[in-house]
Amino acid sequence: MSSIIAREHGTDMAALRRKLAGRSGRHYWRSLEELADSDDFQRLLEEEFPRLAPLWEGRVSRRGLLGLMAASLALGGLTGCKPQPEERIAPYTRRPEDLLPGRARWYASTLPLDGYARGVLVKTFQGRPVKVEGNPEHPASLGATDSIAQAEILGLYDPDRSQTIRYQGTAGSDAAFLEQLQAQRRHWAAGERRLCLLTGPLTSPSQHALIERLKRLYPSTRWYRHEPLANGAAHQGTRQLFGEPREARYRLDRARVILDLDADMLGSGPAKLVHARHAMGRRRPDREDALLNRLYSVESTPSITGASSDHRLPLAAAEVPALAAALAARLGVPGMADQAENSPVDPAWLDALADDLRRAGAEAVVIPGDTQPAALHALAHAINHHLGAAGTSVEYSAPVAPAADGDLADLSRAMGEDRVDALLMLNVNPVYNAPAGLAFEERLARVPFSVHCGQYRDETGRAALWHLPAAHPLESWDDARAFDGTVSLMQPTIVPLFGGYTAQQVLAAFAGRYRADPRELVREHWRQALPGADFERHWHSALQRGWIDGTALPTSLPTLRNTPPPPPPTDRDGLLLQWRADPALHDGHYANNGWLQELPRPLTQLTWDGAALISPALAEREGLSEGQRVRLTLAGRSLDTPVWIQPGQPARAITLFLGQGRRDAGRVGNGVGVNAYRLMPDHGAFAAGGVTLEVLGDRAALASTQQHHNMAGRDLLRETDLAHFQEEPGFAQPDRVEEPISLYPEWDYPDHAWGMSIDLNSCIGCNACITACQAENNIPIVGPEEVRRGREMHWIRVDRYYAGPLDDPSMHFQPVPCMHCEKAPCEYVCPVEATQHSSEGLNEMIYNRCVGTRYCSQNCPYKVRRFNWYHYTEATAELATPAAAHNPDVTVRSRGVMEKCTYCVQRINQAETDARNEDRPLEDGELRTACQQVCPSEAIEFGDLNDRHSAVSRAKASPLNYAMLEELNTRPRTTYLAGVRNPNPAIQALEAREAPA
């Protein structure tokens, strides 16, 4: 079979270009293989087409076998069992007030990411957290969350989490630890030895206070902060400009023209959810309350921000400052005049952009990326200042995170010089994510007393003398500041499962307070920090809300002290290596989280093992095809990784994703991908030139959930630009019929008729809905092998399409859940009525009845059904989700049954029951599906179609509303709102001129 299909690879990009050039008008293609019709590409296509699954799909894994043996041994032991002595136990007579078994309770809490708070509501059943939702009142959440927050639930129950104190790798006791600590403390107090702290990017006031206390107790103490994904450029840049570090806060709800300079403002950063809501949530030209902003992004790596922009310009990271400078010059920013000429891009494009920004004035905003050097930040804010945007669409406050004494580089230098006698590493993993140049692991060995506290006994936990298990955020008392400084409180929703310690406890212990109560440590701080008579009331209400009112940092308009420095000179050619956080695994902390590992990354749609992104141009030059392994060498260090040909990637740029290649992450994350931190320069830059690429012989089978698929000219995703929409509002409904005809009788749905509308204008393709659905509906993890075979289980997928030229395509997202067709093709072919319609128009699966003929999936034109090929959910399965993490309201499916999106029927029933019990009609909006609730840009509407005034009915009344594959007359209940972009006419004209006729 594979011999039939396996062909030699080799890709002729020129052919692709010719093909694309030949296309006129908007032609969508899903990815490179789109150009399947070209023979050369056919080869590439077929080369990858078959899932080259190992011929023998063995299921009895080594661990499975051991498990079985263990089980049989255990059973053998049973023969020796004696009857248990009779015991009396007390029945559960007096239950806590209003704790109804089977009823969920919600607690406001906080999940930090990079130290910044994201307010969440945690859903618990009998004291067991099962789901995380955004806290609608929280400034950094507005009710939404991201995939990582959703996946925290799985992380909480991860059996691989650290469970005991360890001393030199062997189990130790806290008594033994405290004994040693006691001895050490005397030396520190006496100033004979120096204690150093290494923390992540923390913003927690209470932790900071404790650190300050330590520094007072032991004056020689130094506190270092390690931010694997940032380098403080933002603060440096603002310092250069304003004389003091400021933190920018973007008010996109006030901005009409937004320029994103390699910032990926929708996909990264502590305010991404707010940005998504403000920038994308109101891009609805069919509404009167629309905010039709125009989004430009200049990016060095294709991101969801670029994909959602009206104009996207691929540009190698190192050239972005030059572009900003040229732009500043055009806008007349003082001191930039000489920069006008060395624009790395078409000056005409830049002129058009400059005009647009100038026209918008105070309603324009330029957003610099955190991975960019300080110079760019200075330039960007100079432009903002010059445009008058400062104060309106961008505000400045003092830095949210307190300043530390140094960063990882400083620490490791100190360690190298043996100036560190004791080191406490709090929730950091430098052994894994320090640049190799720092030789952190070697130097750590020279520290006599090193303590690591973390959720996992990770690389650092193994290298340190002592390892203390840390409590999971859902188990901890803690606090953190949101992007705007708002203090958010973290309250445990469950006692530490594995007896972890909170950061405060550890810091307190180092300060001499052993075995302190974590709750008291936080309360104490706030009792002092919050003046006022009635602390208890204030505290209690704060816990209920999840955050403390009025703690946002004040903003002020900084005065311009200097002109921005000229951009650092860069060479315009040669390969450039860039580092970016993995969209799912972040800095690598989440590597052992199966939901995140299996989450298709936006754009690449890759799961599990990642790959280096290269441009089609580079692939053409090197004759690379997807999955080909290459060796990247930089400054004497090299890394072997497969490549992924990413349309829209700047020609000379190669992007590596951080967060993979973990050695000691756990059973799920170990050895997935490669560790890109190794190649990073010591000074923490996120781009470096002078990299060499060497093609290796072998290839890796990458687990992408969608390969080589194109739109084949089918109008599944409909989109146009504003001008066209205004002259032809009904463009999305070319052949609309008032009364759809059918051979079959009309069924009426008297009480409710549930329906969904997905707005392609707002969807930013962040994939949070996928993880939310997985968490809500107990969707199993299948692992890379199965994903490669095309057996991923996600109930909702986000399709990605490209349009236009290979080097700079426009990118589009389309979430696809079950369509819940009224004339469902899947139903009439099922021999056992395992799938049929409910009285409210849901297309339902009856798992108990399903015998697994899979006919329904064959006959589903949207291919949204998923099948349990193996027993993915059995306890002994390789990647089984811990039972505790399951949503008790949703059946756990077993082997051999079909499953699919249910419109979260459990939520529907809950809401209906509540309404019935309270004898009131069901309000529109009180019932939300998991995907709808998590969506940061509110792209998904769900509700009752019988209610003319429901949000979903109004959405479906819009002229943009259309049904996918409506010609099949399946009458989908899920419909889409066609996309309308808002491009700059001047730039459109430019492109029209460039495009070959």
Place this chain on the structure above:
Amino acid sequence: MDERLHGLLARFPDADHLLAASRDLRRRGLTRLDAYSPHPVEGLDQALGLSERRVPVTALVCAVVAGAGALALQVYASLDYPFNVGGRPVLSWPAYSIVTFAMTMVGANLGAMLSMLWLNGFPRPYHPLFNVAEFDAASRDGYFLCLEASDPLFDAERLREHLLQNGAVSIQEVPA
């Protein structure tokens, strides 16, 4: 002696003689006689006055009953527990035709098979004829005619005559 006789078994050289003999003896009014041949002989059943049509009739009746039953079952099942299946009508009668047809065939099949076995009196492990060694030839190339003693007109002596006249090559008595 006679009571203990099952009948006379005459062997004929070929099918034509057997046919002729059967006709002749029927004409003489004998009723309880049967012919045995290694393969169906055309005209032999008329000659012996076998004209019953019970097998095909049973088959037809069973077919109709089974078919109607199948259709009724499907209609009943659909109404008994109506579902909205893909927005199709509850009573999707065209879809029922195939099962109905299949069951009709099953009816005819069983009807024909079982009635044939039943009417032939199978299974019949013992029969007096099996005691006649030569009778084995009936399943090879022997053509036999058996005149049973229970026939009112049975008269061994006279019938031997007739058989010989009809060209019987050998005649022997079959003990009951």
Place this chain on the structure above:
Amino acid sequence: MNRRRDELAPPGLSAGALTDRVSATVLGTRPPRAWWLALGLATLLSLLFLVGVVYVLSVGVGAFGLNIPVAWGFPIINTIWWIGIAHAGTLISAVLWLTRQDWRASISRSAEAMAMFAIVLAGSYPLLHLGRPQFAYFLLPYPNLMDLWPQWRSPLVWDFFAIASYLLFTASFLFLSLLPDLASLRDRARHRAVQRFYGVLALGWRNSARHWHRYQQAHRVLAVIAVPIVVSVTGTISLDLAVSIVPGFHFTIFPPYFVAGALYSGFATVAIIAIVLRALFGFRDLITRAHLNRLGIMMLCFVLVVDYAYLQEVFTAFYTGEDFYRSVYYDRWTGPYAPFYWGMILCNVVLAQGLWFRRLRESVPGLLCLAVIAEIGMWLERFQIVITSTHKDYMPSAWDTVTPSAWDWLTYAGSIGVFVVLLLLFIKLMPAISMHDMREMLHRRKQREADHG
């Protein structure tokens, strides 16, 4: 045409001699060495089948090379393939009997046996295909507390009834034709045990005119219903595909097209078996070149219908003017599974034309090759229909391919082993040639000769 060449049986062959010869193959002492050899190999193969089945049942259908969108694979392909093979058996034994084709006499028995075993295998694959085979009985209409019945609109329910009724039919037809021969064996057998064995099976058949009378009535009834059954069973199976809305499945031409294909592969199988019988038991004079010739002619007729269907299918696909249908065909021609499509064309369209030549039809190796080609071609046809239709249907984002796994191949190859084992045991225990049909045929021939003087 040359009458000698057209001889269906050696001239002066008497009914007695024939009966003795055929029963000797059953009652005679030792079967030929070749028989043992074949049995040994086939048993090994069927053990592999057992291994495959056990493994798949224990770990789940994930063992097969399936995914979303290609959720149907080898089990379905093999079901269609086997059921098709079964059809020729029915056609030969029933339809040719109705049309009084003398040449069917000597091969009808093996054809019926083949049909029987083919259906058993065809019926076992759907169970293997199910995600939860232990609940296959949900497809049965049985009264239950939940008042749940089968979903009668589903072609799979139709399938169940079609295959079940076909199994019953074939079984009863086979037994019916065996009945007089069992009696013959009973009468020939010398050992008591053997006599008892065949005696019990023969139910006391005495070749009486009354028996023959009712026997022929029953036989006629079955033969008559055989015609619609042959047409309907594969037709129903093809509805599994045709009733769906999948481009590549959804063609009205499927039922007749599938029937023709079925009969084509079926006659090919009969040809193979006939050739093997000639070799094994030296029936060269009973199964003559004339038989092979006629089998070849039948194959030719049906393959021509199949070829027409291919053409028709492509025409329809393009005539719809629907991109979905067209792209399915572009994909079949140029896509990753193109080798299977062109392989099918090679076998069923190009090489099959060899059947036009009488010399080839009558030469044993020639016909054997053509028959094997037919089997392969028909399997490829089912493969490309089942696999390549959903792997590239409506949603490009869902397009994907599957690679058949070792378990796919194992359960397929193994099933052939099972088939051969059953067949070999049958021809050893039962007369491989219908003695009473032959006797009747010889009798009729004698009469004809008498009439011609």
